[in-house]
Amino acid sequence: MTQYYGEYPKTWVSVDCIVFGFEGGKLKLLIGKRKMDPGRGQWALYGGFVKAGESLDNAAHRVLLDLTGLDKLYMKQVGAFGDIDRDPGDRVISVAYCALINVKDYDNTLRQQYGAEWVNLDELPTLFADHNKMVKKAITLLRRRISSEPLSFNLLPDEFTLTQLQNVYEAILGEEIDKRNFRKRIKQIDFIEKTGAIDKLTSKRGAALYRFNKKMYEDDPTFKL
Amino acid sequence: MTQYYGEYPKTWVSVDCIVFGFEGGKLKLLIGKRKMDPGRGQWALYGGFVKAGESLDNAAHRVLLDLTGLDKLYMKQVGAFGDIDRDPGDRVISVAYCALINVKDYDNTLRQQYGAEWVNLDELPTLFADHNKMVKKAITLLRRRISSEPLSFNLLPDEFTLTQLQNVYEAILGEEIDKRNFRKRIKQIDFIEKTGAIDKLTSKRGAALYRFNKKMYEDDPTFKL
DNA sequence: CCAAAAGTGTTCCGTCTACACCCATGG
DNA sequence: CCATGGGTGTAGACGGAACACTTTTGG
Numbered sequence: 001m002t003q004y005y006g007e008y009p010k011t012w013v014s015v016d017c018i019v020f021g022f023e024g025g026k027l028k029l030l031i032g033k034r035k036m037d038p039g040r041g042q043w044a045l046y047g048g049f050v051k052a053g054e055s056l057d058n059a060a061h062r063v064l065l066d067l068t069g070l071d072k073l074y075m076k077q078v079g080a081f082g083d084i085d086r087d088p089g090d091r092v093i094s095v096a097y098c099a100l101i102n103v104k105d106y107d108n109t110l111r112q113q114y115g116a117e118w119v120n121l122d123e124l125p126t127l128f129a130d131h132n133k134m135v136k137k138a139i140t141l142l143r144r145r146i147s148s149e150p151l152s153f154n155l156l157p158d159e160f161t162l163t164q165l166q167n168v169y170e171a172i173l174g175e176e177i178d179k180r181n182f183r184k185r186i187k188q189i190d191f192i193e194k195t196g197a198i199d200k201l202t203s204k205r206g207a208a209l210y211r212f213n214k215k216m217y218e219d220d221p222t223f224k225l
Numbered sequence: 226m227t228q229y230y231g232e233y234p235k236t237w238v239s240v241d242c243i244v245f246g247f248e249g250g251k252l253k254l255l256i257g258k259r260k261m262d263p264g265r266g267q268w269a270l271y272g273g274f275v276k277a278g279e280s281l282d283n284a285a286h287r288v289l290l291d292l293t294g295l296d297k298l299y300m301k302q303v304g305a306f307g308d309i310d311r312d313p314g315d316r317v318i319s320v321a322y323c324a325l326i327n328v329k330d331y332d333n334t335l336r337q338q339y340g341a342e343w344v345n346l347d348e349l350p351t352l353f354a355d356h357n358k359m360v361k362k363a364i365t366l367l368r369r370r371i372s373s374e375p376l377s378f379n380l381l382p383d384e385f386t387l388t389q390l391q392n393v394y395e396a397i398l399g400e401e402i403d404k405r406n407f408r409k410r411i412k413q414i415d416f417i418e419k420t421g422a423i424d425k426l427t428s429k430r431g432a433a434l435y436r437f438n439k440k441m442y443e444d445d446p447t448f449k450l
Numbered sequence: 451c452c453a454a455a456a457g458t459g460t461t462c463c464g465t466c467t468a469c470a471c472c473c474a475t476g477g
Numbered sequence: 478c479c480a481t482g483g484g485t486g487t488a489g490a491c492g493g494a495a496c497a498c499t500t501t502t503g504g
């Protein structure tokens with residue numbers, strides 16, 4: 001059957017999905033109770049074993065769909081975690097993936113069906129195996145990338161106010177940003193465009209709604225916030 | 226034997242080592258002819274399968290030592306490559322690692338013994354499988370990290386001239402840097418210290434030698450070049 | 451009428467950039 | 478004596494940081 005590598009040992013390889021969400025000015029993480037031994041019932045990232053016929057990227061998408069119903073997310077690899085004892089069950093190499101969504105885009109009924117929970121990042125419980133380590137690395141990457149990649153828009157509805165956008169940046173960077181400076185910088189960015197619509201939900205006065213123009217971004221993907 | 230995950234499929238997992246070197250103002254890559262089918266005789270990164278009892282990090286170090294004699298290098302994970310057809314032999318997931326050394330620190334006799342070759346990065350041949358893709362990603366990471374991590378010193382002898390240091394930056398960033406501005410910035414960095422010695426090899430006048438003070442760096446690892 | 455969030459400019463300071471000449475010496 | 482690489486300072490532009498008040502309107 002195997003032509004070439006038959007003599008070499010194989011290993012279990014899994015993927016774990018780190019799904020960040022945003023709501024109420026806070027960054028959250030999607031976790032669930034582990035449904036498998038060992039560690040059954042423990043809080044954990046959504047993960048599963050990689051099948052023979054699927055790429056790592058595909059495995060990450062499949063696992064997330066199977067376990068949470070979430071589909072078609074933009075996912076980015078965080079890295080491979082390969083310590084011998086990282087998994088208490090057996091030697092498993094795991095590749096972590098990271099995704100960002102707006103909490104409201106994940107239907108609550110669906111979420112409950114799957115038993116998924118949003119928890120504030122600053123109130124994160126101890127997770128199964130080395131999952132906390134994975135989350136930590138994902139946040140580091142996120143912080144590094146937020147100012148040069150248009151990631152924030154994944155965490156917001158299609159139309160958003162500048163205050164919401166600023167909240168995302170503050171949540172990810174973990175520090176306050178001056179409102180006037182922030183808005184000044186946003187104005188210079190062509191691919192964040194005013195829609196003309198007004199949001200009346202969050203304030204009495206109403207706030208202008210903006211939109212991320214993907215086409216315009218792809219034409220000129222250079223910016224610095 | 227296996228307690229928990231017996232029903233799940235296993236996969237071959239390998240590590241591939243990207244070793245960058247620096248010499249004569251150029252960034253180089255260490256490659257060798259593949260000694261295994263398929264692809265025997267093709268240029269390739271140094272790689273090998275991960276054993277049951279070793280972590281990914283350990284596997285990377287072992288493979289490099291076994292195949293090149295290089296030991297105790299600082300290695301950083303580049304990422305996991307998991308496309309189904311990335312390896313023409315069979316389905317293998319590979320984790321790429323990256324290291325930096327000074328070409329002169331790799332004894333030439335040893336190098337020839339192992340059949341390793343330094344090739345200029347801008348004259349890189351087509352490598353086995355997706356190894357070119359790995360190298361590309363490693364360079365991207367390197368560029369991103371060079372200005373906030375003291376990586377450059379791995380590519381130089383213990384004592385180096387400022388011109389050499391500048392050459393490293395230029396080779397990695399792929400652009401020319403103004404000499405005066407570069408030296409001005411270096412002067413502000415405490416952990417790059419003048420040794421007092423003079424290098425008379427590369428110029429008639431002689432150039433002051435500098436050294437990376439690791440302790441000082443660890444005391445205050447914040448800098449920006 | 452007042453609480454709550456939206457919106458708006460200017461000044462200052464530090465940082466980055468551009469730029470050209472003299473120095474020391476081995477051959 | 479000259480070719481080669483080493484070493485040095487300044488002025489102007491630019492960008493980031495600090496900072497406070499007015500507007501709108503629902504309740």
